[in-house]
Amino acid sequence: MPTPSQEALPKTGARAVGPRDVFTRVRATLDAFEHLVGGFGTAALALLMLLWLLVTAAACLVGVGLLLVPGTLRALRAVAGRERERLSRWGPEVIGPGPGPTGLREALADPTTRREMRWLASHAVLGVAVGIVGLTLPFTAVTDATCPVWWRLVPPEQATPSVELWTVRDWPGAFVVSLLGIAWFAVTVCVIPGMAWLQAMPGRRLLSPPPGTDLAMRVVELTATRAAALDAHAAELRRIERSLHDGTQNRIVAVNVLLGAARRAVSRNPADADAVLGKAQDAAEQALAELRAVVRSILPPVLAERSLPDALSALASNCPVPCRVDAGVPRRFAASVEATAYFVVAETLTNIARHSEARHATVEVRHSGDRLWLRVTDDGRGGADEHAGSGLAGIRQRVEALDGTLTLTSPPGGPTNLEVHLPCGL
Structure with missing residues (x-):
């Protein structure tokens, strides 16, 4: 050779x-x-x-x-x-x-x-x-x-x-x-x-492996990726079910109870019925807001209606830590790729706001060949560990479910650098 x-x-x-x-x-x-x-x-x-x-x-x-x-x-x-x-x-x-x-x-x-x-x-x-x-x-x-x-x-x-x-x-x-x-x-x-x-x-x-080794290793890798995709899907369903059960469902139950109380108050004391109906309306609005939040977490409307850079800019504007977005992507990608990129940035910015004590963060997105490259950096205290329950393990699982790769560099004292490569087709 x-x-x-x-x-x-x-x-x-x-x-x-x-x-x-x-x-x-x-x-x-x-x-x-x-x-x-x-x-x-x-x-x-x-x-x-x-x-x-x-x-x-x-x-x-x-x-x-x-x-x-x-x-x-x-x-x-x-x-x-x-x-x-x-x-x-x-x-x-x-x-x-x-x-x-x-x-x-x-x-x-x-x-x-x-x-x-x-x-x-x-x-x-x-x-x-x-x-x-x-x-x-x-x-x-x-x-x-x-x-x-x-x-x-x-x-x-x-x-x-x-x-x-x-x-x-x-x-x-x-x-x-x-x-x-x-x-x-x-x-x-x-x-x-x-x-x-x-x-x-x-x-x-x-020293080269026997013929078929590459294929066998690829089959093992795809099997692990498929298992990770199923685990990520199951975890997402559990998250949605937990959000609906603990938040929206309780609000709707409260609306139902308040409407029942208002119905009884109409025949007994009409003056009290108006106050009860006001509480029911507030509970209904809160239930609707929580339901919208759950829907956005599944697939944000701004991501479906506009573009990935717009969705990431919206995330950055809502982040407590000042964040700059540099997204140089000229076209749209598959919904699964964009949703995963959005999820990675959302979870990473949440971790930065909660744990890093950073003063500034940067989100960079680039497209090269058949890969979407994503990097999130911050100038915080570093020491991020994906085994410490900070959500990084879920991010890796979500990335590997798409056959992507995640690299985390976070020495004590910072900075923290998270890089993700996602296959996105030609």
């Missing part, structure tokens, strides 16, 4: 090579050189791990090595994990397995462990060899190219080019060596990307 450095190389074909192509080639070489340096580091770790693995295997012949097997297997998984992280930074992600086996029999039967052992042997040899050659080439080129600078400063027998074909004794010879250095630069630019790909090849082939 080609490395990103190789993928960045232009396919020039028969057309002329311009300065832009040269710049792209040099940049790809520098990226590949950095890749080689990182690969040489993991190759050195692999070499040490291979030696320790051989020592453990030899010790197992006399029984002592069996005590070293669990630690050795964990170290093997850790070294392979470092290589997976390095390869993931330079190309497609290499997904790591779960915890490895701890016993010798389980390790020999585990296909992932066997593949990691094969990678260890190949990377310890090939990775170190390719790394040494790849790291030597640019230094050789620099040494030869700067020969006119240093040849008079060293003993005559040491003033030789990298290939040691002759000894530099005069200025023309020094400039010939500098031309050789330029040739080494050209060789370096041509071969370094391929060497980086060669060094990474064992890891790409042996």
